[in-house]
Amino acid sequence: MNVLPLMVALPLGMGFLIPMVSRKNRRTADVLGNLATLSLLIMSLYLFKIGNQIYFMGGWKPPLGINLVLDGLSAFFLLIVNLVAFIVTLYSVDYMEVYTSKLRYYSLFLLMLAGMNGVVLTGDIFNLFVFLEIAVISAYALVGFGTEAEELEASFKYLVLGTVSSIFILLGIGFLYSLTGTLNLADIGSKISGISAGHAFWFVVILFIFGFGLKAALVPFHAWLPDAHPSAPAPISAVLSGLLIKTLGIYPFLRIFYNIFGFPLLETRFIPQILMFLGGASMLTGALLALVQNDVKRMFAYSSVSNIGYIVIAFSLGTPLGIMAALLHTFVHATSKALLFLTAGSLEYRLETRNIKKMGGLMEKMPITGISGNIGFLSLAGIPPLAGFWSKLFIILALLDAGRLGWAIFTILVSVLTLGYYLRMNRYVFFGPLKKNLQRIKESPVFMTASMLILSLITVFLGVILIPHLRSIVLDPAVRSLINGTKYISMVMGG
């Protein structure tokens, strides 16, 4: 049996099934939701065994029908998405108890997951747009899930900005269609190589930079993120920051720019330069803003902006080392940032505040949250031997390797800022004297702590995927599928 369609169909079906079957018993929803994400995780692991594979929906061959394409890059992203999604659903079991409508939550969550899996797998650009919209519309709803004024406002902002970007993406797709007369990604690739890069083509590139850049929260398209991400329930924040900005923002960049447009983009240094500039601006702006925040989740949100910058800078280099560093940092940031948002959720769950000035000395009261938070902090701050150290090291090495000394120094300096704001947060939240009103604080419930522990372990040991054997399974195929560029086209069209 082919599992590729299941990656989309399972969460999609489950999303509708859960509200129907578990009206009587809430536990059913928990069990079903977790089962769904667990089986998705297992399947995504299984996909590594399959290797490259193409599924033709309804049996229609490429230029005509929609196809799902599995290659190293998709497998890599599927692993990240489903790993974090599973841990987050585990966390939700306890955390979402305080919200009234757990059924709708699972429903929306699984829809979002279906959208993300679809985006990563699809081989059709309009289909990509559709999945993207499924994911992002669920996200709009989930950001406003608490239905407080602030949350609804954030959701609305996200909705407006997100829709504008989606429209531009759609416009870009329209232009592409008018240029090539096809919607299949591989087909577009093969057609566009014959067309000289005119203004229309560059316009499409700009539209995509705007559209996907906004989804990825690149400066100056980032402004919705610091409002939207903190407003959502903690597990959703984890997914938004850890996964959504990458699958809806970074992945299409990689796929379209490397595999589809490949030839003109990699030859001119102009687009990579623009992307590097945007990435650098994101890094610096996010870090500076994170430095002055007092709201835990808001600070994490700005940190996400900054980290997206790292990823963009690394993959814009176009060198194998740069791509590997970018992918590694994607993975690291997904797990670490998810871990941090879960920690923040755990704090908010017990303290009912997100202001760091009202916290202090929580290490002794909430040891597991404290340890997880510290691991997340230190990982993203780049302390060896945690995962974040390796990915940042590789980014800097890749920059040096490509001869971008200035960028390397800039990255190192921003890393210092990153270290600075994480240490500041750490001091305020977990260390220092315990506040008087916090004497009775207890550790969070079991599912929350368990999921945080799992993520902590992953964060600590993620560095091991650099070991050659594991790297050849997880990272190398993803890097290869990008480096080989337009071979994607022949793979899809030939098969």
Next chain:
Amino acid sequence: MLSLVLWLLALPFLGAIVSLIFPVRKGWREAVAFLATLYAFILAMKMVVKPPFFFSVPIFSPLGFGFDLRTSTLSSFLVLFVALIGFLTTIYSIVYYRGREREKEFYAYLLGSVGASIGVLLANNFILFIFFWGLLLLFLYGLTSLGSLSSASHAMTVVGGADLLLLLGILILMNLTGTGRMSGFSPVLLKGGLPVAAFFLLVAGSLGKAGAFPFHSWIPRVSEDVPVPVMALLPASLDKLLGIYLLYRISFDFFSLRVGSGISQALMFIGSLTIMGGVLLALIQKNFKKLLSYHAVSQVGYMVLGIGSGIPLAVAGGLFHMINNSIYKSSLFLGGGAVEKRTGTAELEKLGGLGSLMPVTFVTFLIAAFSISGIPPFNGFFSKWMIYQGLVELGNQGIRTWIIWLVAAIFGSALTLASFIKVLHSVFLGKGKDFGNRIKEVHWSMWLPMVVLASLCVIFGIFAYPLIINVFLGPVVSLPSPAQWIGWWSPTLTTYLIIVGFILGGIIYLLSKGVKYRTTGSYIGGEKVGKDMDFSGVQFYKTLQEWKNFNRIYKFLGSKLTDFYAWLKDLGKFFSRILYIFLDRLVDYIWQGVAALCRVGGRILSLLHTGILPTYLTWGLVGMLILLLLMLGR
């Protein structure tokens, strides 16, 4: 021969390791040190009679590094004296150091110093040489730290600074000669900037070790608090032996020092300054350990003067004086230690009348004091006499400055005698202070080394020709035959005359025994000497100090101008000031500035994020417009 040399080199270090690491029982540590130094001494005696020896194992030839050893008449002799002094100091320490703190370290460093000194003397490779030289510095630091850390760091700074200069000099010299070996190249001519610079750097290293002006200040400083055997071993003898050995090698093996050249004059100036400065400062000391240590400085001047003149006779005199100095100066320090051990003080004012209570110490101290003051027929006179003659010879060769150096040397000798009269009077003669019955002669193991050294003073003085001039100095320096010396001096004859004089005096004494006489107390000016008329030796030369012109000289001698340590300290202060201003403060300001900038930047950006949707949308669209303009304007 090879095994002999290697054993000689390894033995003291093995002893050091054993006494430092192995948890030996009480008393065994002394035994280890005793046996190690004794055996080293025996081996050194064996080595002296053997012919010169070369040994070489190249280790890293591009840098000229190799394990090269060499023995020569000079170095074998010096090794013998190093071993002898080490051995005697060890015997002395057995009782002296018993029950003190850090005994383990004391013996380890003592043996280590002996080993490193032997290494320095045997090394025939510059890198090996500087290795042992630096090792000696470490042990010096260890030994002086037994006194106090501050004086140890003083010593470390001065000697370490000088060693650094030495290292620089060695690097330049290796560059000039193109070899790492310390022998086998023809002496470099002292012409041009680089050789002269290398020469002076090397000389600075050797003078730093020997403790000449301006590298002298650490010796009096450490003398106040380190145990006496340390003073007797290092500043009094080993440091002198090594420093002057190096000075000799520099002047005649590495470079060719010309008689009457400016460099020679400069060396003689340093020598004379050291003689006079050291002795003038010694005159006014009130603590006899400090006084002795200023003499240790002053005596270096003779050696530098002798070697610096370049006249063979004076050079030989300088080398001889180096050996003599290590003998009598060790003896003096050991005697001082004995006095301090019994009375518990080294302040001259508190001492007096010990001569009858500690006769052996008194006699050996007296002999050593006569020796250092250059009184015939002791060894100190003989070597000084050779230097004087060398200086006269310098005048014969038409060098006009000879008279200055000669006067400085002779006058310095006179002042030395003067200062020792003060010590002898204050400590051993004069009115006895009230010590009760505590004072008696020290343990035999403490006076035995002093007796050995004092007898060496006598023997080397009387039998200088057969023992030293013919056997040791003859092969090293090509001396004219004694008959051609300007001032022919026969110590044997003089000794006979002195003995005859003593016998005559004895006969007169014996004859006078029969005559009746009346005994009464001392009186001055018709009045009996009472307590109020007691006169301590400390006051002897107070007038000198108070006299206006001398006052100025003392101010100069005690000032920063003559002290390498003060130079180093000022240099250090200067650099740290510069670093503080331009590195520490600047970096701090920059750091604070950047931090403030980051915070302000964050605040401003934070203010920009107003949460107003149209603004956000505008940013995005403006961003896209800019991209479009960039793209289309290409």
